[in-house]
Amino acid sequence: MKTRKLTTLGLSVALALILSYVESLLPPLVAVPGVKVGLPNVVILFLLYRYGWKEAGCLSLIRLVLSAALFTGFVAFFYGLAGAILSLTGAALLKKSGRFSPLGVSAAGGVLHNLGQIALAAFVLDSGYIFAYLPVLLLSGTVAGAMVGLLAGILIQRTDVR
Amino acid sequence: MNHDRKKIAPKRGDIVLIVGCLLATLICCGLWLLIRRDGAAVIVEQAGKETARYALDENRTVRIEGQGGYNLLVIEGGEAWLSEADCPNLLCVKTGKIRYGGQSIVCLPHRLAVRIVGGASALDAVTGP
8 A cells, every 4th residue: 555655656757757757848838937827736636635735735835846946947936835835724724624636726717827927926926916917816726727627637537446 | 544534525614715805806806896096107116116107198118128038028008018128038028007096017027017096096196296
């Protein structure tokens, strides 16, 4: 059982990292930084459901460090971290409440992720930025999060081996 | 198996949550339409550092040379936009015209950001010119 978990976690890191890379290859849809699908979150959400928030949090942090070192860079790391802390905390709490499926948990996670990033952006840039891009980031967070949630839901359902 | 499917299926809470997020989007959209103000100046940032600042009410065309290429900035009639660039995806050109404080155009390949400041919001009206 322990070996199985170790293997799953190792594979998850590799998978999340590859998905980060795949996503960095996709052309951005709109020129607003922060609007993206968040494919690696499928794996993070999967771990959140399969194991728990600690495992999901570790994966999220490791992925951030690695993808920052390999693809995105130093600044993106802090934006990613701000988003990840907020979204994982929110997602873990919502999941614990038992009233939501991965779909809702992930949609809220997507929104919280973007809120975390825009809060940091407002701190670094200026406050006007918040008001101009909050609607875009809220919408993209909801839609992207819901898509990730649907995907992860299917994955969680189909890999139910214990 | 059936039991698990039930556990994963979308719940009423999901719909409430998603509708709530979409409502929040609409409210923020309305708020932005209410508080947005014409900007005063255009700031050019390259690699995170401000390299130029132009008044928004003076018409001009500037060629911005930067890492990896150029972008052509046009300021006309209180609006700013990038009319031309040699970046691969031309998202900066497609972003279109901006005129309100807080709006920005980003060209990631050239690490360029063009932002409008001044009169952004109630907050900036207190501190800004």
